[in-house]
Amino acid sequence: MSGTVDPGRPRDPGHQGPPRRRASLLARPFLARPFLTRIALALYPPSWRARYGDEVLMLVEDSGGRLREVASVAWRALPAWLCPPRHLHDRSARMRSSLGTALLSWSMLAGLGLVFAQLTQLQGLTAPGHPEVSWAYAVFDVALAVSALVAGLGGLPLWLLMLRRARREQRTRDLAYLLLPVAGPVVYVAGLAVTARLAGGPQGVSPAGFAGLALAGFAAAAISAAGPGLALRRLRPRGPALRLAATAAGVSAAVTAVAATAIAVAITGLCLAQRHVAGYVSPVLVIYLVPVAAAATVTVVSAARGARAARAARAEA
């Protein structure tokens, strides 16, 4: 290619790079600053970044820091997530991380789906001539129940294992984290009952009150789901219980994808059949699809990665 002497190919390859460029800023092509490379590296899995991040930074700098180099780094982040190098695998850490993420996104997806299904059904939004919309509601109900059941049964041994350990080692904070999935819903439902009694009129709560209660519900779900995730991070469990939970999360996420698809079908059906009814307009319903799709994607991708790690760990065991 170029006919210049290669200063980057030394006898001692670890300690010599190219000569530093001294041209004025205006004489140089547009160069990416290191922070852009850091942003591109932030797109990579943490284990990949920890292993190769510094080297990539140096290579981009040595290559002149051109934007196309940074773009190539950013572009390769996706395959690094989809096919992470095997030698960087900490399968137990992968399962724990995936479980925590999948639990959080699953709770958000379940909340979004439940709010949509309850709200539209209670307000009598139907789509005459479109039976697939009512089927979609039924499919959603069944899929969500199966998904919760599978995740609950599969995660129960791990939860009990961590609970026993937290009690045995008197880890009060971890004990609190682990009890959040029980305490969160109880506190929320109790708060809901008290609010309904104090503030609810014959017509129920006001729209603003409903929005507040719905947001509080999402917050309760997020806190309840975050508890076990934090406990997983602190207690670092390993072994068959973790593998079972990760596998169950994978199955649960697959069923959750069915529930999310059902919600998407219902939203699409209502948009086609129920324009401008009960204060809804099609764009509002379509916008609802965005968080549903985002939560479903995160749930499925995280759970799939955890389940894959569980399968690999089982094969190695």
Place this chain on the structure above:
Amino acid sequence: MTDRLDRWADPPLLVLASLADEPKHGYAITQDVAETMGVRISAGTLYAVIARLEARGLIEPLESDDRRRPYRITAAGAEVLAQESERMSKVASVARERLRIRLGWAGA
């Protein structure tokens, strides 16, 4: 068709070939591949390849105080490179011979 022709410039093979004589760090590999093989490897592609080759045990990192960590080819990597080189050599030989018969190509 173009994709198939690009297989000749398969980045893992280029990196293995570059490391065949001595250990090199990332920048040295890109420079060597560009100068000796005429192929430019971007930073993202190079480290995707390095990660894959390291995972398969075909190259290994060397200790370095610098952030420019050098890599060297392993015995398994050398074996893979030798096999691939042999295969490519056979294909090239057949291609040259047939071109010579068909076109009287002087380069054969």
